[in-house]
Amino acid sequence: MGSVQHYFATKDQMMIFALIHVHERIYQRVNACLDPRSPRDLVRSAIIEMLPLDDERRTEARIALAFLARSAVDPEYAATLREGYPYHAVFFAEQIRRAQQNGEAPADLVPEQEAVILFAITQGLVNPTLIGHHTEETVIDALDRHLNRVFRGG
Structure with a gap:
Protein backbone atom coordinates (compact mmCIF):
# COMPACT_ATOMS: atom_id res chain seq x y z
CA MET A 1 0.00 0.00 0.00
CA GLY A 2 2.82 2.39 0.87
CA SER A 3 4.48 2.02 -2.52
CA ILE A 16 -6.81 7.52 -14.33
CA PHE A 17 -3.23 6.26 -14.65
CA ALA A 18 -4.51 2.69 -15.15
CA LEU A 19 -6.94 3.78 -17.87
CA ILE A 20 -4.29 5.80 -19.68
CA HIS A 21 -1.95 2.80 -19.45
CA VAL A 22 -4.61 0.52 -20.95
CA HIS A 23 -5.22 2.95 -23.81
CA GLU A 24 -1.48 3.19 -24.48
CA ARG A 25 -1.13 -0.59 -24.62
CA ILE A 26 -4.02 -0.90 -27.06
CA TYR A 27 -2.61 1.97 -29.14
CA GLN A 28 0.80 0.24 -29.29
CA ARG A 29 -0.73 -3.06 -30.37
CA VAL A 30 -2.84 -1.36 -33.04
CA ASN A 31 0.17 0.59 -34.32
CA ALA A 32 2.14 -2.65 -34.53
CA CYS A 33 -0.54 -3.88 -36.96
CA LEU A 34 -0.41 -0.79 -39.15
CA ASP A 35 1.31 -1.66 -42.37
CA PRO A 36 0.13 -0.95 -45.90
CA ARG A 37 -2.77 -3.38 -45.69
CA SER A 38 -6.29 -2.68 -46.81
CA PRO A 39 -8.42 -0.21 -44.84
CA ARG A 40 -10.74 -3.09 -43.91
CA ASP A 41 -7.87 -5.10 -42.46
CA LEU A 42 -6.64 -2.11 -40.48
CA VAL A 43 -10.09 -1.46 -39.01
CA ARG A 44 -10.53 -5.15 -38.24
CA SER A 45 -7.14 -5.34 -36.49
CA ALA A 46 -7.87 -2.24 -34.45
CA ILE A 47 -11.27 -3.52 -33.34
CA ILE A 48 -9.92 -6.95 -32.44
CA GLU A 49 -7.33 -5.28 -30.22
CA MET A 50 -10.16 -3.59 -28.30
CA LEU A 51 -12.10 -6.83 -27.71
CA PRO A 52 -11.50 -9.03 -24.63
CA LEU A 53 -10.40 -12.13 -26.54
CA ASP A 54 -7.40 -13.11 -24.42
CA ASP A 55 -6.23 -12.68 -20.82
CA GLU A 56 -4.42 -9.39 -21.46
CA ARG A 57 -7.37 -7.80 -23.25
CA ARG A 58 -9.85 -9.15 -20.66
CA THR A 59 -7.84 -7.43 -17.91
CA GLU A 60 -7.85 -4.22 -19.92
CA ALA A 61 -11.60 -4.51 -20.49
CA ARG A 62 -12.20 -4.94 -16.76
CA ILE A 63 -10.20 -1.78 -16.03
CA ALA A 64 -12.09 0.12 -18.70
CA LEU A 65 -15.43 -1.16 -17.39
CA ALA A 66 -14.61 -0.03 -13.84
CA PHE A 67 -13.63 3.35 -15.20
CA LEU A 68 -16.81 3.57 -17.29
CA ALA A 69 -18.97 2.75 -14.27
CA ARG A 70 -17.28 5.49 -12.27
CA SER A 71 -17.53 7.96 -15.17
CA ALA A 72 -21.33 7.60 -15.14
CA VAL A 73 -21.39 9.44 -11.80
CA ASP A 74 -18.14 11.44 -11.86
CA PRO A 75 -17.74 14.30 -14.37
CA GLU A 76 -13.93 14.25 -14.15
CA TYR A 77 -13.80 10.57 -15.05
CA ALA A 78 -16.34 11.14 -17.82
CA ALA A 79 -14.22 13.95 -19.27
CA THR A 80 -11.13 11.73 -19.25
CA LEU A 81 -13.03 8.96 -21.01
CA ARG A 82 -14.52 11.33 -23.61
CA GLU A 83 -11.05 12.56 -24.57
CA GLY A 84 -10.18 9.17 -26.04
CA TYR A 85 -13.31 8.56 -28.09
CA PRO A 86 -12.57 10.94 -30.99
CA TYR A 87 -9.38 9.04 -31.87
CA HIS A 88 -11.36 5.93 -32.73
CA ALA A 89 -13.88 7.86 -34.80
CA VAL A 90 -11.17 9.68 -36.76
CA PHE A 91 -9.24 6.47 -37.44
CA PHE A 92 -12.32 4.55 -38.58
CA GLN A 101 -11.15 6.30 -52.78
CA ASN A 102 -9.83 2.83 -53.67
CA GLY A 103 -13.26 1.53 -54.66
CA GLU A 104 -13.30 -0.80 -51.64
CA ALA A 105 -16.34 0.80 -49.95
CA PRO A 106 -19.58 2.21 -51.33
CA ALA A 107 -19.30 5.87 -52.27
CA ASP A 108 -22.62 6.73 -50.60
CA LEU A 109 -21.41 5.83 -47.09
CA GLN A 123 -18.25 -1.35 -27.47
CA GLY A 124 -21.43 -3.41 -27.68
CA LEU A 125 -19.38 -6.58 -28.09
CA VAL A 126 -17.00 -5.91 -25.20
CA ASN A 127 -19.19 -6.51 -22.13
CA PRO A 128 -21.10 -9.58 -23.38
CA THR A 129 -17.77 -11.10 -24.44
CA LEU A 130 -16.16 -10.17 -21.13
CA ILE A 131 -18.82 -12.06 -19.16
CA GLY A 132 -18.67 -15.08 -21.46
CA HIS A 133 -21.95 -14.55 -23.29
CA HIS A 134 -20.24 -14.49 -26.70
CA THR A 135 -17.46 -16.81 -27.80
CA GLU A 136 -14.46 -15.53 -29.70
CA GLU A 137 -15.81 -17.18 -32.84
CA THR A 138 -19.21 -15.47 -32.47
CA VAL A 139 -17.58 -12.08 -31.95
CA ILE A 140 -15.20 -12.43 -34.90
CA ASP A 141 -18.04 -13.65 -37.14
CA ALA A 142 -20.26 -10.70 -36.17
CA LEU A 143 -17.41 -8.27 -36.75
CA ASP A 144 -16.53 -9.75 -40.13
CA ARG A 145 -20.16 -9.75 -41.27
CA HIS A 146 -20.50 -6.07 -40.45
CA LEU A 147 -17.16 -5.17 -42.03
CA ASN A 148 -18.28 -6.98 -45.19
CA ARG A 149 -21.25 -4.60 -45.30
CA VAL A 150 -19.01 -1.55 -45.00
CA PHE A 151 -16.09 -2.71 -47.14
CA ARG A 152 -16.48 -4.36 -50.54
CA GLY A 153 -14.71 -7.59 -51.24
CA GLY A 154 -14.30 -8.37 -47.52
Whole structure:
Protein backbone atom coordinates (compact mmCIF):
# COMPACT_ATOMS: atom_id res chain seq x y z
CA MET A 1 0.00 0.00 0.00
CA GLY A 2 2.82 2.39 0.87
CA SER A 3 4.48 2.02 -2.52
CA VAL A 4 1.18 2.77 -4.30
CA GLN A 5 0.63 5.85 -2.16
CA HIS A 6 4.15 6.98 -3.02
CA TYR A 7 3.14 7.31 -6.67
CA PHE A 8 -0.51 8.27 -6.33
CA ALA A 9 -1.98 10.67 -3.81
CA THR A 10 -5.53 9.44 -4.44
CA LYS A 11 -7.36 6.41 -5.74
CA ASP A 12 -8.69 8.59 -8.58
CA GLN A 13 -5.16 9.37 -9.73
CA MET A 14 -4.35 5.66 -9.75
CA MET A 15 -7.51 4.83 -11.72
CA ILE A 16 -6.81 7.52 -14.33
CA PHE A 17 -3.23 6.26 -14.65
CA ALA A 18 -4.51 2.69 -15.15
CA LEU A 19 -6.94 3.78 -17.87
CA ILE A 20 -4.29 5.80 -19.68
CA HIS A 21 -1.95 2.80 -19.45
CA VAL A 22 -4.61 0.52 -20.95
CA HIS A 23 -5.22 2.95 -23.81
CA GLU A 24 -1.48 3.19 -24.48
CA ARG A 25 -1.13 -0.59 -24.62
CA ILE A 26 -4.02 -0.90 -27.06
CA TYR A 27 -2.61 1.97 -29.14
CA GLN A 28 0.80 0.24 -29.29
CA ARG A 29 -0.73 -3.06 -30.37
CA VAL A 30 -2.84 -1.36 -33.04
CA ASN A 31 0.17 0.59 -34.32
CA ALA A 32 2.14 -2.65 -34.53
CA CYS A 33 -0.54 -3.88 -36.96
CA LEU A 34 -0.41 -0.79 -39.15
CA ASP A 35 1.31 -1.66 -42.37
CA PRO A 36 0.13 -0.95 -45.90
CA ARG A 37 -2.77 -3.38 -45.69
CA SER A 38 -6.29 -2.68 -46.81
CA PRO A 39 -8.42 -0.21 -44.84
CA ARG A 40 -10.74 -3.09 -43.91
CA ASP A 41 -7.87 -5.10 -42.46
CA LEU A 42 -6.64 -2.11 -40.48
CA VAL A 43 -10.09 -1.46 -39.01
CA ARG A 44 -10.53 -5.15 -38.24
CA SER A 45 -7.14 -5.34 -36.49
CA ALA A 46 -7.87 -2.24 -34.45
CA ILE A 47 -11.27 -3.52 -33.34
CA ILE A 48 -9.92 -6.95 -32.44
CA GLU A 49 -7.33 -5.28 -30.22
CA MET A 50 -10.16 -3.59 -28.30
CA LEU A 51 -12.10 -6.83 -27.71
CA PRO A 52 -11.50 -9.03 -24.63
CA LEU A 53 -10.40 -12.13 -26.54
CA ASP A 54 -7.40 -13.11 -24.42
CA ASP A 55 -6.23 -12.68 -20.82
CA GLU A 56 -4.42 -9.39 -21.46
CA ARG A 57 -7.37 -7.80 -23.25
CA ARG A 58 -9.85 -9.15 -20.66
CA THR A 59 -7.84 -7.43 -17.91
CA GLU A 60 -7.85 -4.22 -19.92
CA ALA A 61 -11.60 -4.51 -20.49
CA ARG A 62 -12.20 -4.94 -16.76
CA ILE A 63 -10.20 -1.78 -16.03
CA ALA A 64 -12.09 0.12 -18.70
CA LEU A 65 -15.43 -1.16 -17.39
CA ALA A 66 -14.61 -0.03 -13.84
CA PHE A 67 -13.63 3.35 -15.20
CA LEU A 68 -16.81 3.57 -17.29
CA ALA A 69 -18.97 2.75 -14.27
CA ARG A 70 -17.28 5.49 -12.27
CA SER A 71 -17.53 7.96 -15.17
CA ALA A 72 -21.33 7.60 -15.14
CA VAL A 73 -21.39 9.44 -11.80
CA ASP A 74 -18.14 11.44 -11.86
CA PRO A 75 -17.74 14.30 -14.37
CA GLU A 76 -13.93 14.25 -14.15
CA TYR A 77 -13.80 10.57 -15.05
CA ALA A 78 -16.34 11.14 -17.82
CA ALA A 79 -14.22 13.95 -19.27
CA THR A 80 -11.13 11.73 -19.25
CA LEU A 81 -13.03 8.96 -21.01
CA ARG A 82 -14.52 11.33 -23.61
CA GLU A 83 -11.05 12.56 -24.57
CA GLY A 84 -10.18 9.17 -26.04
CA TYR A 85 -13.31 8.56 -28.09
CA PRO A 86 -12.57 10.94 -30.99
CA TYR A 87 -9.38 9.04 -31.87
CA HIS A 88 -11.36 5.93 -32.73
CA ALA A 89 -13.88 7.86 -34.80
CA VAL A 90 -11.17 9.68 -36.76
CA PHE A 91 -9.24 6.47 -37.44
CA PHE A 92 -12.32 4.55 -38.58
CA ALA A 93 -13.57 7.44 -40.74
CA GLU A 94 -10.15 7.85 -42.37
CA GLN A 95 -10.02 4.16 -43.27
CA ILE A 96 -13.54 4.22 -44.71
CA ARG A 97 -12.69 7.31 -46.74
CA ARG A 98 -9.51 5.62 -47.98
CA ALA A 99 -11.51 2.52 -48.94
CA GLN A 100 -13.99 4.67 -50.85
CA GLN A 101 -11.15 6.30 -52.78
CA ASN A 102 -9.83 2.83 -53.67
CA GLY A 103 -13.26 1.53 -54.66
CA GLU A 104 -13.30 -0.80 -51.64
CA ALA A 105 -16.34 0.80 -49.95
CA PRO A 106 -19.58 2.21 -51.33
CA ALA A 107 -19.30 5.87 -52.27
CA ASP A 108 -22.62 6.73 -50.60
CA LEU A 109 -21.41 5.83 -47.09
CA VAL A 110 -20.83 8.76 -44.76
CA PRO A 111 -17.49 7.89 -43.12
CA GLU A 112 -18.18 9.79 -39.89
CA GLN A 113 -21.53 8.04 -39.41
CA GLU A 114 -20.06 4.63 -40.17
CA ALA A 115 -17.23 5.33 -37.71
CA VAL A 116 -19.78 5.97 -34.95
CA ILE A 117 -21.51 2.69 -35.82
CA LEU A 118 -18.23 0.74 -35.86
CA PHE A 119 -17.27 2.10 -32.45
CA ALA A 120 -20.73 1.36 -31.06
CA ILE A 121 -20.57 -2.20 -32.37
CA THR A 122 -17.13 -2.63 -30.84
CA GLN A 123 -18.25 -1.35 -27.47
CA GLY A 124 -21.43 -3.41 -27.68
CA LEU A 125 -19.38 -6.58 -28.09
CA VAL A 126 -17.00 -5.91 -25.20
CA ASN A 127 -19.19 -6.51 -22.13
CA PRO A 128 -21.10 -9.58 -23.38
CA THR A 129 -17.77 -11.10 -24.44
CA LEU A 130 -16.16 -10.17 -21.13
CA ILE A 131 -18.82 -12.06 -19.16
CA GLY A 132 -18.67 -15.08 -21.46
CA HIS A 133 -21.95 -14.55 -23.29
CA HIS A 134 -20.24 -14.49 -26.70
CA THR A 135 -17.46 -16.81 -27.80
CA GLU A 136 -14.46 -15.53 -29.70
CA GLU A 137 -15.81 -17.18 -32.84
CA THR A 138 -19.21 -15.47 -32.47
CA VAL A 139 -17.58 -12.08 -31.95
CA ILE A 140 -15.20 -12.43 -34.90
CA ASP A 141 -18.04 -13.65 -37.14
CA ALA A 142 -20.26 -10.70 -36.17
CA LEU A 143 -17.41 -8.27 -36.75
CA ASP A 144 -16.53 -9.75 -40.13
CA ARG A 145 -20.16 -9.75 -41.27
CA HIS A 146 -20.50 -6.07 -40.45
CA LEU A 147 -17.16 -5.17 -42.03
CA ASN A 148 -18.28 -6.98 -45.19
CA ARG A 149 -21.25 -4.60 -45.30
CA VAL A 150 -19.01 -1.55 -45.00
CA PHE A 151 -16.09 -2.71 -47.14
CA ARG A 152 -16.48 -4.36 -50.54
CA GLY A 153 -14.71 -7.59 -51.24
CA GLY A 154 -14.30 -8.37 -47.52
